[in-house]
Amino acid sequence: MLNNIKFTGLILLTAVGLSACGGGGQSNFNPPTSGSSGGTGPQWQAGVYAPESELKDFCAAPRSGIDPYSGRAYPDKAGSATYEKLWLRSWSNNTYLWYDELDDINPAGYGVQEYFDLLKTDARTPSGAFKDNFHFYQDTAEYKQRTQSGVESGYGIEWKFSALSPPRKLEIAFIEPGSPADLAGLVRGDEVVEVDGVDFINGGTQNDVNTINNGLFPSIAGESHDFVFETVAGERIDVTMASADVQITPVQNASVIETDLGRVGYVQFNSHIALAQDQLIDAFELFVNENATELVVDLRYNGGGLLVLASQLGYMVAGDANTAGRTFEQMQFNDKHPSRDPVTGDPLVPLEFVDKRIDYDRFVETSESLPTLALNRVFVLATDGTCSASEAFINGLRGIDVEVILIGDQTCGKPYGFYPTDNCGTTYFTIQFTGVNDKGFGEYSDGFLPTPSPQFPAEVLGCMVEDDLSLPLGNPQEGQLRAALDYMSSGSCPQSSGIERFSQKTAPEGKGLQIKRPDPRYRATILENKLYQQFGRNPESQP
Amino acid sequence: MKKQLVIAASLLAGGCQLTQANEPVAAVLTNPGAQTKAELQRVIQQAIGGTPVRLADDALTDTDTLYIEQNPGRDARGNPIMGRHNNKPEVFHLRLQGEQCQLIHGTTGEVYLLQEVSCRALDAR
Known part of the structure; x- marks a missing residue:
């Protein structure tokens, strides 16, 4: 029962086609009766936000016919570019994570997508980078195309x-x-x-x-x-x-390395896709059977994907005693939605560490327990390609005081997510939630920074070490893996890693x-x- | 033009007295190629709608399970745009019953009889 509850809380529906709840700002907006673009259409009024539901699907160029993905007629109605812009404005005002940092700009004179580009915060992170680097739109037909996983x-x-x-x-x-x-x-x-x-x-x-x-x-x-x-x-x-x-093979080079300190498991995990589940289970069964006492998870090329896989990986590292009843990640929306997901309407339930195999036919947990090493620390190899769900793995473990030692480069800095939402044939991605760990921490928009002496919450004990392309991944002499193995015995970073910053973000x-x-x-x-x-x-x- | 035959799994399960030898078993494809790929794409499109999915050239040749997901768009750094999601993939299983290869849609249980695909039981060589 616990498992069902645990997993039910983490299932997110693709939000395309779902209209988010209303509840933007004050409304004295009169929707059109004719739906025509002339004369009586909606007008921008500073500080006044019509409910997004009253503006959605009124399109300058409505699609007609049947949507091949839903089998239903397109929801589009005759509208105008002004409708589309005002929907973007109200939708952002309701669901954008930093809605209170948006200027209320008159949409007149802007194209629809040009106006969407303005609906993002200009605030910067402590490093000086823009806080919101994840503001996109895409043709809906293209967005919905499907592919074999990986x-x-x-x-x-x-x-x-x-x-x-x-x-x-x-x-x-x-x-x-x-x-x-x-x-x-x-x-x-x-x-x-x-x-x-x-x-x-x-x-x-x-x-x-x-x-x-x-x-x-x-x-x-x-x-x-x-x-x-x-x-x-x-x-x-x-x-x-x-x-x-x-x-692609998302899990590669799983092996056990003999060291003076004992057996060390190593696994290269490249992509959070469903296909990876069985491969990760095989890797951890190997580690358990071979009595590995330390673990190196190589996430340097893993840009994220399915969050439940990150949660399962967290469990397979940390085990029952560390994870039972603890939060892996909790979604947080803006302060208009403290307790319910504004898109699905569901209560905000923490995602716990999932300790069971997932049945992807039904997308529920099975009764099959995952293997686990039940470790209190793990080494993670990273670059700026280590992103999103991979960062959630790091953050989730840190939230339950499992020590993460980070070797490599600063991670990408994406503690955010969104429900891609279609309007009039364009799918918009605007940041709507952030993920926080069991301690309530999720502020790592500059990424996690490996350092021998962490001072700030997003700084992680570890070493800056360059990605060493001269040797194969999984080779104990490869630079990042060697640094991790050396750190296990010496507790210090290699001399050659004394690079202040060589981030690939340059x-x-x-x-x-x-x-x-x-x-x-x-x-x-x-x-x-x-x-x-x-x-x-x-x-x-x-x- | 060969038609795809769709049979409800429940009929198969409940309507026949199947011997063990006739029960569908996990299978892998033995004749990968353009024709086979096209049939798999047609069947999958029939099952889940949309446009033809991209399949690997060696799809279902070493595993009986096929996961279908949305094409993961990439941002300017090359990272998946949807880097933190729990969207359910569509799952299909290749089965062999007698000499008939079938593709089963995991969510609905619908069974699609394949005409162009040759397959063998997963554990058989």
């Missing part, structure tokens, strides 16, 4: 980019097993030298850049391209690869023509700056 089109390469402009630098972070890159013999650390005969490093014409982008990011599976790579040893290798729809842009940010995992949504246009996100606003 399938990416490309070569099966996770890239690490260091410079997008000449002299460019692009290396392989890891390879998906069985992918075209794996079959071609490429490995972590290999560096791109040429793409389809073009000098990748210094190619300076637009044609060069186009050739490079087309080769790195083929638009469909089955495209063949030629590459020259340079290995870590300095050898040049010619490779021809055909793009494919590649199944923009890799330079002068000259830039290639696309080279990551096939989001090739599907980025085509030559498409993401910036799609999601209305200005790359200059990056922290």
Whole structure:
């Protein structure tokens, strides 16, 4: 029974198509009777917010026919751009986490998406970065497209980019097993030298850049391209690869490392997708069977996903005594919604540490208990690609006083979430909730910072250590893993990690023509700056 | 044009006296290729609506379970936009009953008989 309650509280429905509750500001708004865009439409009045439900789905260009995803008619009605902007304004006023930091701007003269871009806070974090870096919109038809869990089109390469402009630098972070890159013999650390005969490093014409982008990011599976790579040893290798729809393996390299202090479990966890559940269980069964007494969880390339998986991972690390009855994460909305989720209307129930296997057919807990190491501390390897649900894992454990020792770089800083909401064919993402741990802490919008001497809540005991591409992931000599193993015995950081800050957040842009940010995992949504246009996100606003 | 046959799982379970040999068993696909992929995409679209889903070229060749989720958009740093969610994936299971391959939709229990797909029992080699 407890398990049902526990899990019921964490199921979130995709909010597309759901209209959030009303309850914005004061209302003296008269909705149209005709729904026409002329004359009697809604007007902006400073400080007066109509209920969002009265403005929703009144569209400048209503969709008609049947929505293929719902099987029902589109909800759109004849309206206007003013309707759409005023809906965005009321929706934000009701549900945006920092609604009280928004200026009430007259929407006249702005485009709809242009106006949405204004409905975000300009406040900055203690580091000086913008607090809200997660304000997007996307065509709804595109947003709703579905894919096999963990399938990416490309070569099966996770890239690490260091410079997008000449002299460019692009290396392989890891390879998906069985992918075209794996079959071609490429490995972590290999560096791109040429793409389809073009000098990748210094190619300076637009044609060069186009050739490079087309080769790195083929638009469909089955495209063949030629590459020259340079290995870590300095050898040049010619490779021809055909793009494919590649199944990623979210959990890799699970192993037990023998040390003087005992057995140390290591697991590389790359993506919080449903497919990962059984792989994580297999990894922890290995650790339990091999009597591992310490654990290193490699989250350096894990940008998040299913929160319940982070909760399960937390349980598998910490065990019953540490987690029973404790909160893994609690959603918090703005102060207009202290006790109920404004989108679903459900009471706000904490997500506990889930200790059972999930049945994804029904999306409920089963009676099958998860394995656990029942540890009081865990080492986490991180970069700025360690984001969202991965950060929730760190925060959740810290909330129950399981010591997290962070090795690597500052994490991305995304303690937030949203219900993507469609209006008139565009799906909007605006930050609506933050996640806090058992201690009520969730203020890490600059990310978790590893440091030998933490002073502030978002600073975590650990070491700044560079991602070492010269050795395979899971190799005990690889820089970050070696630093974790050394820390276990010495309690101190390696000398070579005395880097004040080398954060990858430092923009890799330079002068000259830039290639696309080279990551096939989001090739599907980025085509030559498409993401910036799609999601209305200005790359200059990056922290 | 071959039609997909849809049978309610409850009919299968309750309406027949199945011998053990005829009970559906977990299976993996043995003929991956464009035709097979297209049939899987058609069946999945029939089951959950929307547009054809992207499938791996080797989908269901080493596991009997297929998870379908929304395409995870990426932000400018390459991280998933929906990095903190609990959206239910759609789940499908490949089964072999006699010589017939079936795709079962986990949520509804509907059974889709596959015409182009060849499969073998998961544990059989």
